[in-house]
Amino acid sequence: MSTAYLVVTVLAAALAAFSAGSVFLHAEWTVKPLADYGVPRAWWPWLGAAKAAGAAGLLAGLAVPVIGRLAAVGLILYFLGAVITVLRARWFSHVPFPLVYAAPAVASLVLGLAA
Template identity: 60%
Template sequence: MHTALVVVTVLAALMAGLSGTVLLLRVRWIVQALQEYGVPGSWWTWLGLAKTAGAVGLLVGLFVPVIGLLAGTGLVLYFTGAAITVARARAYAHIPFPLVYAAPVVGALVLAHAA
């Protein structure tokens, strides 16, 4: 296993896990943003769980690659959907945030494919 793959995957998992945890804890700044974007409150727990499950899946993927591939793909789709949601809300200055979270996930997928 390559060091770069492990480092990037752990970074991606930490970022996704932190993002999911912040949402599950209903931290004020994330709740305000979701309300601004028009995301229904009934979705918040499921969205937080999806991100934390993706983070766990990335870590498991270091040992069971197909799980990492599925988790990474799910997270990339999640953060792409988040960027679209932000764009639809016309909060254009916020579009980079989901893309920043997606970037290490994409990097982990690319490194896993190259390994």
């Protein structure tokens, strides 16, 4: 396991956990855009749970690599869905936000597969 993989994976897990926590705690900077995009409030706990599971999976992947790879794929798909949601809502200036969270998950997957 390389140092780069370890650092990027922990960073990706921390960002996903932070994002999950902001949904669970109903942080205004997170839930207001969700409402603006038209995401039903009933989905918010499930979205937070998906991010939390992704974060836990990335960390578990440090011991069991296949779990980390699957978690990275899940987070990448999640944030791709977030980009699509933002685009459908026509909030084009918000597209970079989910990409910031997706980038370390992509890097973790690439570095994990290269190992």
